[in-house]
Amino acid sequence: MRKLIFSVLIFLGCAQPDSAPTPSQAFESFVNDFTTSTEQMESEGDLSASFFSQQQAQTREWLARLHQIDTTQLSPADRVDWLFARTILRGRQLELEQIRPWTKDPRVYMNFLPLSRILESADNDSVKSIRLTKHLRLITSQLQNGLNQIDVNVPRFRALSLHMAENSVELFQGQLQAFIQSTGGKDSSLVVARQEALQSVLTFITFLRDSLPQKPVGNFAIGRAVYDSLLQDHFLLGHDADYWYNYGWEKYNETFNELEALASNLHPSKSWLELANDIKKEGPAPEEMIAAHQKWVDLSREHLIAKNLMPVPWKESVKVVPREPYLRKTSYYGNFSLAKGLSADSTFRSEWRIN
Numbered sequence: 001m002r003k004l005i006f007s008v009l010i011f012l013g014c015a016q017p018d019s020a021p022t023p024s025q026a027f028e029s030f031v032n033d034f035t036t037s038t039e040q041m042e043s044e045g046d047l048s049a050s051f052f053s054q055q056q057a058q059t060r061e062w063l064a065r066l067h068q069i070d071t072t073q074l075s076p077a078d079r080v081d082w083l084f085a086r087t088i089l090r091g092r093q094l095e096l097e098q099i100r101p102w103t104k105d106p107r108v109y110m111n112f113l114p115l116s117r118i119l120e121s122a123d124n125d126s127v128k129s130i131r132l133t134k135h136l137r138l139i140t141s142q143l144q145n146g147l148n149q150i151d152v153n154v155p156r157f158r159a160l161s162l163h164m165a166e167n168s169v170e171l172f173q174g175q176l177q178a179f180i181q182s183t184g185g186k187d188s189s190l191v192v193a194r195q196e197a198l199q200s201v202l203t204f205i206t207f208l209r210d211s212l213p214q215k216p217v218g219n220f221a222i223g224r225a226v227y228d229s230l231l232q233d234h235f236l237l238g239h240d241a242d243y244w245y246n247y248g249w250e251k252y253n254e255t256f257n258e259l260e261a262l263a264s265n266l267h268p269s270k271s272w273l274e275l276a277n278d279i280k281k282e283g284p285a286p287e288e289m290i291a292a293h294q295k296w297v298d299l300s301r302e303h304l305i306a307k308n309l310m311p312v313p314w315k316e317s318v319k320v321v322p323r324e325p326y327l328r329k330t331s332y333y334g335n336f337s338l339a340k341g342l343s344a345d346s347t348f349r350s351e352w353r354i355n
Contacts, residue, residue: 022073023069023070023071023073023074024073024074024075026068026069027069027074027078027081027082030062030065030069030085034062034085037058044138046138046145047102047109047141047142047146047149048141048145048149049145052096052100052102055096056093056096056097059093060093062089063086063089063090063093066082066085066089069082087233087235087236090229090233090234091233091234094226094229094230094234098222098223098226098229099222099226102146102150103149103150103151103152104150104151104152104153104218105154105157105161105220106146106150106157106158106161106165106208106212107157107160107161107164107330108146109145109150109204110143110161110164110165110168110204111138111139111142112139112168112171112326114135115132115135115136115139115171115175115176116171116175116324118131118132118135119132119175119179120337120340121340122340122341125182125183128179129183129187129189129190132176132179132190132193132194133189133190133193136176136190136193136196137193137196139197139201140193140196140197140200143197143200143204144200146204146207147203147204147207150212150215151216152215152216152217152218153212153213153214153215153216153217153218154217154218154219155217156220158208158212158213160329160330162205162208162209163326163329164326164327164330165201165204165205165208165326166326167324167325167326167328168201168326169198169201169202169205170325170326171326172194172197172198172201173198176194177194180194224241227241228240228241231244256272259272260272263275289354290320290321290354293352293354294320297318297352301318314348315346315347315348316339316347316348316349316350317347317348317349317350318349318350318351318352319349319351319352320351320352320353320354321351321354322353322354323335323353323355324353328355329355333354333355334353334354335353336350336351336352336353337350337351337352337353
């Protein structure tokens with residue numbers, strides 16, 4: 001018995017408790033969990049009140065977990081990543097708790113771009129049908145929640161949203177319907193999901209055109225305190241709104257004086273603004289913009305290769321095409337559609353979609 005007790009005491013004395021993760025390990029675990037959770041939430045969220053409430057709680061939890069990590073023990077690279085993660089989370093926290101865009105910006109609910117990306121993907125028709133059906137059902141839920149949750153009429157937001165919604169109808173009536181017909185209309189779930197999503201879009205258009213103007217008028221101002229917090233915590237600019245306001249005017253006046261000096265050298269009898277308008281008239285006509293941009297893209301490619309500025313180890317090309325109408329007011333420069341794989345002549349072909 002004494003030997004048994006002695007052996008147990010030796011075992012207990014030698015046993016080591018599970019060691020806590022190092023700060024580096026804790027941060028690596030945080031990044032993995034945060035990335036996975038964010039991707040899943042953004043791809044599956046129905047944008048309901050409970051969804052945004054859940055996001056608020058989750059964001060606070062992520063911040064608390066991040067702040068538990070001892071940054072003094074992280075490598076320089078990890079400290080930069082830690083700070084970057086915090087800027088993302090603080091920006092998200094301010095948006096969810098203070099700005100609350102889902103109450104006033106209808107564009108929050110119009111997540112149509114994934115449909116175009118699915119249609120253009122390299123997936124086979126069966127996989128595309130499954131993905132399209134899932135996202136169409138999500139769109140129906142999101143738009144319905146938008147009808148229930150938008151309670152402020154910001155005229156500029158409403159105008160942009162109405163343009164986007166009206167021009168998205170072609171996506172549902174044209175491209176999606178064409179895909180269904182190309183597959184023989186065999187997937188009844190996709191057929192129904194498209195019809196229901198299209199009806200949701202049409203209902204949303206009616207809401208934007210007729211009902212939203214009856215709601216209290218607001219604006220997109222977020223308030224001084226929130227703006228300063230964004231500058232400090234999200235953009236890491238280190239100064240408040242007053243500083244950047246004065247800085248902006250300083251740079252504006254410097255630029256104005258430089259333009260005036262340049263104009264006097266180019267054409268003493270004209271102001272810089274008159275010269276700028278003259279230069280605009282020398283640009284391509286609206287109907288020639290696609291061809292003009294294609295020429296600039298081709299010349300840029302030739303310059304890169306001729307000067308050996310970057311390696312291009314495969315055959316590739318970029319085609320300039322018109323952007324989808326419903327996306328034309330979301331940004332000035334348009335967007336890129338990356339190559340989905342090798343074409344028949346073994347070339348990676350991508351597109352630059354401009355407004």
